[in-house]
Amino acid sequence: MSAGERNLRDCLGQFASGVTVVTTRCGDGGAVHGATVSSFTSVSLRPPLVMVSLDRRSRLSALLAGGPFGVNVLAAGQSRLALRFAGRGGPVDEDVEWQDGGPAPRLAGAVAHFTCAPWAAHDGGDHVLYIGEVLGFDAPGGEPLVFHGGAFHALRGAAALGAGGR
Template sequence: MSAGERSFRDCLGQFASGVTVVTTLHGDLGTVHGATVSSFTSVSLRPPLVMVSLDRRSRLSALLAGGAFGVNVLAADQGDLALRFAGRSDAPHEDIEWQDTGPAPRLAGSVAHFACGPWASYDGGDHLLYVGEVLSFDAPGGEPLVFHSGAFHALRSAAGLGSARR
């Protein structure tokens, strides 16, 4: 990575984001594959669409083409899962707890889950942008895991700020 690319990445890191694990089933045996992704956003309410951005060199990017996928919004206490699915942990994947709730693998304990069917994909430079039609969703709630400046953080309320709801 060049110095200019590193500086650009560090600047992007000033934008706090949630942490997700994007999952899909592959093959006749339904093997689960997943990757930690912070580039996740809503796209549309009608129809309900969301988007994830994946490095085009990643294994998951190739597996997602034309297939259903899940977006698991991680809870504040699931940093270990984020590291596992980012390939930064030696912990075995066999002990991961799953919930069987539809067409896309769902991690137990996530604060929200979106099961998506394929809608479209777009060239995004060194990434591919996958737009999924939300087929089902659930938000049991809880405190989300947040990524900022290269590290995980827990969300905390800002003292003195009122609610943005009207």
């Protein structure tokens, strides 16, 4: 990575984002594959669409267009899970708790989950922008995991800000 690319990455890191793990199955009912993704956003309510951005060299990028996928919004206490699915915390298939049901793999304890069908894929330079149609969703709630400045954080004072912006 060049110095200019590193500086741009550091500057982009000043935008706080939520942390998700995007999951899918390899083939029909096959092994679960997933990756930690902070580039996730809503696109449309009619039809219900969301977008994730994946490095085009990643294995998940090659699998995502093939069938249903899940977007798991991680809770504040799930930073180890985020690291694991980012390839920095041990094998993905060990000690990961899954929640039953649905066509897309779902992580237990997530503050929200979206089940999506592939809608479109667009060139995004070294990434592919995958748009998924939301087939189902659930938000059990809780504090989300946040990524800012190259580190994980938890929200503080969110209730006070939402109550009056003080």
